[in-house]
Structure formats: C-alpha cells, structure tokens
Amino acid sequence: MESTIKKTYPVMIDNGHGERLTFLGREIREGIEYIQLENQVSPGAGPPMHVHHLQHESLYINEGKMGVQIEGQEPYFLNQGDSATFHSGIAHRFWNAGNTTLRCTGEIWPPHNIEYFLAEIFESGRQNGKGQPAAFDAAYLLQKYRTEFDMLGIPWLVKKVIFPIILFIGRLRGLDSKFKDAPAAV
Numbered sequence: 735m736e737s738t739i740k741k742t743y744p745v746m747i748d749n750g751h752g753e754r755l756t757f758l759g760r761e762i763r764e765g766i767e768y769i770q771l772e773n774q775v776s777p778g779a780g781p782p783m784h785v786h787h788l789q790h791e792s793l794y795i796n797e798g799k800m801g802v803q804i805e806g807q808e809p810y811f812l813n814q815g816d817s818a819t820f821h822s823g824i825a826h827r828f829w830n831a832g833n834t835t836l837r838c839t840g841e842i843w844p845p846h847n848i849e850y851f852l853a854e855i856f857e858s859g860r861q862n863g864k865g866q867p868a869a870f871d872a873a874y875l876l877q878k879y880r881t882e883f884d885m886l887g888i889p890w891l892v893k894k895v896i897f898p899i900i901l902f903i904g905r906l907r908g909l910d911s912k913f914k915d916a917p918a919a920v
Contacts, residue, residue, distance in 0.1 A: 747853045750860035752779025752830075757849055769845040775836040780829025783886040788920060789848055792819040793840035799832030805886065825886050846920045851879050854913070870904035873897035879919050 743759040758770040773793070783805060793800070794817040802818055803809040805825035812818055817840075820826045830836035842848050854875055858867035866872070876885060877897065904910060 741849075745849070745853075747856040748860065749856040749865075750863070751865040752776030753781070753856070755852060755856070760845065766843050767845060768841045768843040769849060770841050771839070773836075773838050773840075775830040775838075777830050777833055777835075780836075781827055783825055783827040785825040785884050785886065786820070786822055786842075786848070786882065787884070788822055788846055788882050789842050789844060790819065790821050791840065791842045793817060793828070793838040796837045796839055798830060798834055798836035800836055800838070801829045801831035803827050825884075846882055847879055847917055848882075850917055851875060851883055854916075869900050870909045873900045874904070874910060874913060877901060878913070878916065881919055 741757075744756045746754065746756040748754045752775060754774045756772045758772060760767060760769050762768070775798075780801070783803070785805075795812055795814050797814055800812045800816075800818070801809050802812060803826065804820075811831055818828065854871065855867050858871035859865060862868045862871075867875070872885075872888070873896075876883065876888075876893070
C-alpha cells in the first residue's frame with residue numbers, strides 16, 4: 735500500500751526531553767512499505783511502555799547502551815552492534831541505559847500513521863514542557879489512532895473515563911481544530 739504522506743525527507747522531530755527522531759524516507763520492498771529512521775536518545779530518556787498494534791519496529795544500536803523491556807519480562811541490555819525488533823502487538827519500551835547519547839538506526843513497517851502520531855506527540859510534549867503531551871492532545875491522538883497505538887502507562891480509568899471528558903470539553907473549546915488535517919486512522 736503506497737503512503738498518502740508526501741514529504742521531503744529527512745524530517746526531524748524532537749520532544750524536548752531527550753528524544754530526537756529523524757525520519758529518513760520511505761520505500762516499498764516486496765509490496766511492504768517501510769519508513770527508515772535514526773534516533774538519538776539522551777541518558778535515561780526513552781519512550782514509555784507502548785504497543786504498536788499494526789507496525790513492527792526494528793532498531794540497530796550504532797552507539798551507546800540500550801535498555802529494553804518487553805511487558806511482563808525482566809529488562810535486558812543491548813550494546814553497539816546489537817539490534818532489537820519489536821513485533822506488532824508486543825508491548826515494549828526502551829531507554830538509554832548508558833552515559834552517552836544512544837544512537838540508533840532502524841525502520842518501521844508498515845508505517846501507517848506512525849510519522850504523524852509521533853510528530854504530534856513529540857510537539858505536544860515539547861510545548862507542554864513537562865515531558866509528556868498535553869492531556870487533550872494525548873486523549874485525542876490515542877482515541878483517534880487506537881487501532882494502531884496504545885500507551886500502557888496510562889491507567890485504564892483515565893483512558894475510559896477521564897479522556898472522554900477531556901475530549902468532550904476540549905472539542906467544545908475547539909482544541910481539536912489543530913488536528914483538522916490528521917490522516918484517517920487505519
């Protein structure tokens with residue numbers, strides 16, 4: 735499936751809290767679309783426990799030490815030259831477990847809405863200044879793209895009770911207008 739996203743690459747996003755991700759480009763191999771990426775993660779930083787319901791993610795460690803945890807398992811560590819692949823439906827997190835910048839290259843396939851989702855989450859987290867996206871942005875994006883992504887660190891009660899209230903009030907205030915050009919969910 736060819737992507738509807740038409741961009742000039744590379745595209746760099748930065749959450750302002752230790753994670754910088756650069757989308758290098760897209761390609762189709764054997765009928766599957768891939769997005770190539772580079773990421774730089776500061777010591778101690780990394781994404782929270784999350785799951786990609788439809789995408790696979792593979793990272794190769796170019797420099798540094800990566801901590802990895804699969805939900806329900808003990809953390810383990812990877813070093814320069816190692817790689818990690820997180821298949822769709824497997825909840826995981828990774829972080830910089832070293833003292834220098836963790837530098838990785840990798841790819842995600844099929845990308846679907848990963849580029850848009852992460853760009854919006856990173857931008858909201860940077861603007862919010864607290865290392866996490868604003869409540870409305872998180873509620874909106876996680877609800878819209880729930881078939882693709884989930885953040886497991888957010889309690890069930892928040893997702894099922896609080897987020898719908900935040901969405902209702904936010905829509906009344908017009909906060910959803912910034913997402914008017916958001917791509918359709920898969």
